[in-house]
Amino acid sequence: MSNIPENLRYSKDHEWIKVESDEATIGITDWAQNSLGDVVYVDMPRVGDSFGTHEAFGSVESVKAVSEIFTPVAGKVTAVNEGLNDTPEVVNSDPYDAGWMVKIKMDNPGEADAMLSAEEYDEYLSSIG
Amino acid sequence: MRYIPNSPEERAEMLASIGLSSHDELFRSIPADIRMNRALNITEPLAESQVIGAMESMAAKNTAATMPSFLGAGVYSHFSPTIVDHLIQRSEFFTSYTPYQPEISQGTLQYIFEFQTLICQLTGMEVANASMYDGSTAMAEAYLMAQRVTRREKIVVADTVHPEYREVARTYTQHGDLEIVTAPFDEKTGTISDLSSLDDKTAALVVQSPNFFGCIEDLRSLADKAHSVGALLIVVVTEAISFGVLRSPGACGADIVVGEGQSFGVPMSFGGPHVGLFATQDKYVRQMPGRLCGVAYDKNGNRGFVLTLSTREQHIRREKATSNICTNQGLIALAATIYMETMGKKGLQEVAVQNAQKAAYAAKKIAEIDGFEIAFSAPKFNEFVVRGPRPAEEILAGLREQGIIGGLALSKYYPDREKDFLVCVTETNSREQLDGLIKNLKSVL
Numbered sequence: 001m002s003n004i005p006e007n008l009r010y011s012k013d014h015e016w017i018k019v020e021s022d023e024a025t026i027g028i029t030d031w032a033q034n035s036l037g038d039v040v041y042v043d044m045p046r047v048g049d050s051f052g053t054h055e056a057f058g059s060v061e062s063v064k065a066v067s068e069i070f071t072p073v074a075g076k077v078t079a080v081n082e083g084l085n086d087t088p089e090v091v092n093s094d095p096y097d098a099g100w101m102v103k104i105k106m107d108n109p110g111e112a113d114a115m116l117s118a119e120e121y122d123e124y125l126s127s128i129g
Numbered sequence: 130m131r132y133i134p135n136s137p138e139e140r141a142e143m144l145a146s147i148g149l150s151s152h153d154e155l156f157r158s159i160p161a162d163i164r165m166n167r168a169l170n171i172t173e174p175l176a177e178s179q180v181i182g183a184m185e186s187m188a189a190k191n192t193a194a195t196m197p198s199f200l201g202a203g204v205y206s207h208f209s210p211t212i213v214d215h216l217i218q219r220s221e222f223f224t225s226y227t228p229y230q231p232e233i234s235q236g237t238l239q240y241i242f243e244f245q246t247l248i249c250q251l252t253g254m255e256v257a258n259a260s261m262y263d264g265s266t267a268m269a270e271a272y273l274m275a276q277r278v279t280r281r282e283k284i285v286v287a288d289t290v291h292p293e294y295r296e297v298a299r300t301y302t303q304h305g306d307l308e309i310v311t312a313p314f315d316e317k318t319g320t321i322s323d324l325s326s327l328d329d330k331t332a333a334l335v336v337q338s339p340n341f342f343g344c345i346e347d348l349r350s351l352a353d354k355a356h357s358v359g360a361l362l363i364v365v366v367t368e369a370i371s372f373g374v375l376r377s378p379g380a381c382g383a384d385i386v387v388g389e390g391q392s393f394g395v396p397m398s399f400g401g402p403h404v405g406l407f408a409t410q411d412k413y414v415r416q417m418p419g420r421l422c423g424v425a426y427d428k429n430g431n432r433g434f435v436l437t438l439s440t441r442e443q444h445i446r447r448e449k450a451t452s453n454i455c456t457n458q459g460l461i462a463l464a465a466t467i468y469m470e471t472m473g474k475k476g477l478q479e480v481a482v483q484n485a486q487k488a489a490y491a492a493k494k495i496a497e498i499d500g501f502e503i504a505f506s507a508p509k510f511n512e513f514v515v516r517g518p519r520p521a522e523e524i525l526a527g528l529r530e531q532g533i534i535g536g537l538a539l540s541k542y543y544p545d546r547e548k549d550f551l552v553c554v555t556e557t558n559s560r561e562q563l564d565g566l567i568k569n570l571k572s573v574l
Contacts, residue, residue: 041415041440046280059449066440068449 002031002125005096009112010121011072013054016096022109024073027100028060028091031125036062039091042084044101050076053111057102060091073111075104197562198534199491201512201553202341203264203291203367204403207480208557209394213467222463229444231435237459238434241422244466251372251469252386253379254408258419260462261405261454264367264389265294268335269301270407270418270452271363271385275333276307277416277451278361278384283308283331285360287321289340291367292542307332319344319505319514321351329358333385337365338378341542342551343488343512344505345375352382361385369393369406370555371510373481385409394468395461404461415441418452480556484511487563488554494567495552501570504549512553514539517570521550527573533566 008016014032018025033039041061051057056068057077080102084091091099106112116124135143140152149155156164175183198206216222221236228234228241241259248257261267272284286295288311299309312334315322319342327334334355338346348364355362364378366388378386391403409417415438423437443450472480488511496503500518517524521538528535539549554563 043415061440066446 002029002034002122003096004030004118004122004125006118008096008118009072009115010118010124011070011115012124013070013072015069015072017072017112017115019106019109019112022106023078024075024104024106024112025100026069026071026102026104027095028069029121030095032067033092033095033099036060036067037064038062039088042081042088042091042101044080044084045077047077047080050074051104069101071102071104072115073104073106074108075106077102078105079103193534196532196534197558197565199536199552199554199558199566200534201343201368201555202537202551203293203389204397204400205368205370205392205511205553206397206555206557207370207392207394209396209464209468210471212471213394213464216467217460217464222460229436231433235434238422238436240463240466241420241459242424242434243470244462245422247466247469248390248406248408251369251377252366252383252388252406252408253377253381254383254386255379255411256414256417256421257406257408258417258421258457260390260457260459260465261387261407261419262458263391263401263403263405264365264387265291265297265405266301266454267387267389267405267407268294268363268365269298270454271387272298272302272307272309272333272335273305273452274385274409274413274416274418275361275363276305278413279332279359281330281332281360282306283310283328284333284335285310285312285324285326285331286335287312287314287337287340287346289314289319289321289342289344289346290335290337290365291341294337294365294367314340314342317505318507320346320507324351324354327354327358327360331355331358331360333361333363335363335365337367338375339366339368339371339510339512341367342505342514343509343553344507345510346507348376348378348381348383352384355384356382363387366406368510368512370477370481370484373477373479374485375510379408384413390462390465393465394471395464402458402461404458404465414438416451417441419454419457481510483556484554487511487556487558488513491552491554491558491563491566494563495570498567498571511555512551514549515552516548517550518548520547522547524570524573525550528566528569531569531573533562533569535566535570 008018010016014029016027016029039060039062044058051071053074054070057071059066059068081100228237245257284307310326312321313323321336336346336351352362361384363385364383369390369392386408388406389403390406421437422434425433425435439445441451443453492503492513495501495515502516504514504516525535536550536552539546
C-alpha cells in the first residue's frame, strides 16, 4: 500500500504538491519513488526559472530509469532542495518531507484545486493497477 | 564487414526464391527516369597483382611522405612504436561499436577505462570520456557543455585557437543560441591579450595551448579571469605530446580540457580519422558528452567494466540526451592507449623534451639568418612562427624545389600575415634535416 498523506494534492504524473498561500512545494509520491527504485540523482531547475502547467522542470534518475518530473501548476521557482544533490536517496526514504524538490510561486493559485485529492489519487492508483 | 562473394547461379537462386527473374525487377520500385541506365564509368576488373601494382604506383606519387617535413598546425609527425599497429590489428578490437553488453565486451571496456584514466592523468582532470571524433568536434561539444553548465550563451574564443577548429565549432553550433566572439592576440607575444569581451554573460573562455602559433598561453591567469566572471575555462590542446613537459591544464584551473590525440601513435592519414580528447571535473560529469566507462564489482567481488552514466546518452534519453555523441573513434582511441602505455610517463617526457629541444635549436638557428626572425616572444613547445624577408608562399615553394616541406604559410588563415610561416619540429626530424632546412632557407633568399 502506498503512503498517501491526506493534506496534499496529487497529479496523475505522480507528483504531490503542498499549498501554502500562493506557494506550492512539489515532490514525487511514495508510489513514484517505489516504482523508480533507488534514486541516484535529481536534476532540478534553478531559482527564478518559470514553468507552465505540466511542463517538465527536471528529472529523477534511478538505477533503473530516468523520468521527467512535471510541475502540476504554472509558476516561478522560488527554492530548490539543494540537499538532494548530496543525498538523493531521501526521495526514497522520505518522499513527502525531506525529499521535496522545488517550491513554486504559483501564477494561478486556483490551479491546485483542480488536482486530485488523496482519496482520488488512491482510486487512480487502483485503476492503473 | 565480411566480403561474401556470390556466383551468377547463387544470384539467380536468390532472385527465384523471392519470385523475380532479373535484378532489374528488384529495382522496379525506383522510377525509370531516375535510374542510371548505363554501366558505371570505372575500369574493367583487374587481377589482384594488377590492383597491387596500380595502388603502388599511386602511393609512389605521395612524395611528401619521403620528404623532410616541418608541417604541424594540428596534425603531427611522430614515431609510432610497431607494437601499436600490431596490437590494434587483433580482430577482437575491430568493432568500435558501443559495448552495451559488458558480458561480451570486457576487453574493449577495459581499454576504454585505461584510455580515460590516462587522459585524466595527462590533462590533470577528474573525469574523461571514451573519446570523441576529433579535437575540433570535441571543442564544439565543449562550447555546448559550457552553455549547459552556466546557462549562458556567449563563447569568447581566442584568435590563436586553430582556425579550422573554430570553423568546425561554428558549423556545429550555428543553429543554436550561442554567440561566438573572437578575442585578439598580442602582436608581440603571440598570446591572447585583450579579454574585454569576457563578461558576466560569458559561458566560457576558450584558449589553445600551445596555441596555433606554437606559443604557450598563461593558463593560470586566464582561468582566474574566466572564473572571476563566472565563466568556464576551456583549454584546447592540438599537440598531445606537449602534455609530457607542460604543466597540465587541470593544474592551471581549466574546467574542460579538449584536444586531439593524433600525436599518440596515430598516423597523420591526410587529416583523419583521429581521436578527440574530452576531460572535465567530476562535478560536471552529468553535463559531459560522450560515453563513459566505469569500473564495477559483481556480487562475488570480481572487478569488471561497464558503461556508466548512460542516462546522459541518446540510447537511453533519446532527444533529451546530453549530446548526440554515443560512438567514438574506438580503434584510434585504442591506438592512442597502446601508445601511451608503451611510452609510459618517462618515455612521453623524453619525447616531449626532444621535441622542445630540437624546435628550440631550429628556431635559434633560423633567427640567426639575415632577414629572418621568430615572430612571437612567448615560450614555445615544438612549433614557432618564422617571419621571412619575402612572402612565405615563395620561400616555401623554394624549399619544396629543394625537397623540403618547410611549413605552413599563415596567410592561408591570417591573410594579413603574408611573410609568416609556421614551422614544426618533432623527434622525427633528424639533425641533418634541421641543418638542411637552415641551409636552404639561407639559399632561397
